[in-house]
Amino acid sequence: MEIPVIKVLYIDDEAHNLTAFKASFRRVFSVFTAESAEQAGHILEQNDIHVILSDQRMPKMTGIEFFESILTKFPDPIRILITGYTDISAVIDAINRGQVYKYLTKPWNEDEVKNFITKAFEVYQLRKENVHLTEKLIDVNQKLELIARHAILS
Template identity: 65%
Template sequence: MSAQHIHILYIDDEIHNLNAFKASFRRLYTIFTASSAEEAEKVLEKEEVHIIISDQRMPRMTGIEFFESILDRYSEPIRILLTGYADINAVIDAINKGQVYKYFSKPWNDEDLRHNIEKAFEVYALRKENKELTAKLLDVNEKLEFLLRQKLIS
C-alpha cells in the first residue's frame, strides 16, 4: 500500500497544531483532523482510519482517555500520543490503558514522526494480515474436520 493510502486521524484542541500537521503530511497521507474527542468519534464512524494520533491534554477528555474509550469499537487503528508535557504518569497510562504504540513530545520532528507513522502502518498491516490468515486457517480447519467426520461415518 502506498503512503497516500495510509489514513491518519489527528486530534488536537489547538487549531494551529491541526493546520501544521495537515500542512506537513497531507501530500504523504490521507489526513483527517478533529479538535475534540467527539469530532474524532464522528470521523471514526465514517472513515477507515489506520493510525490515530492524539494530543494528551485536551478539554473534557485526555488523549489517553479517548484511546481507552474507543478500544472496544475501534481496536485496529494504531495509536500514537503527542504531548507538550513530559509527564511519566501519562506515558505509563498511555501504554497500559490506551494501548499506545508510540509517545512523542511536541513540537514533533517531521522526519521522525513520518518514519514512525510508516512503522506504525507496518504493524497495522501485519495485524490485519494475521487476522485474515487466522480466519482462513480456522475455515480450512473446520472443513478438514467435516471431511474427517464424513470419512469416519462411511
C-alpha cells in the same frame, strides 16, 4: 501492486498544531484533523482510519481517555500519543489503558513522525493480515474435520 494511502487522524485542541500537521503531512498521507474527542469520534464513524495521533492535554478528555473510550468500537487503528509534556504516569497510562503504540513529544520532528506513522501502518496491516489468515485457518480446519468424520464413518 498498489501502494495504499495511509489515513491518519490527528486530534489536538490547538488549531495551529492541526494546521501545521496537515501542512506537513498532507502530501504523504490522507490527513484528517479534529479539535476535540467528539469531532474525532465522528471522523472515525465515517472513515476507515489507520493511525490516530492525539494530544494528551485537551479540555474535557485527555488523549489517553479518548483512546481508552474508542477501544471497543474502533480497536483497529494504531494509536500514537503526542504531547508537549513529559509525564511518566501519562506514558504508563497510555500503554496500559489506551494501548498506545508510540509516545511522541512536541515539538515533533517531521521525519520521525512520518517514520512512526509508516511503521504504525505496517503494524495495522500485519494485524489485519493475521486476522484474515486466522479465519482461513479456522475454515480449512473445519473442512478437514468434516472430511475426517466422513472417512471414519465410511
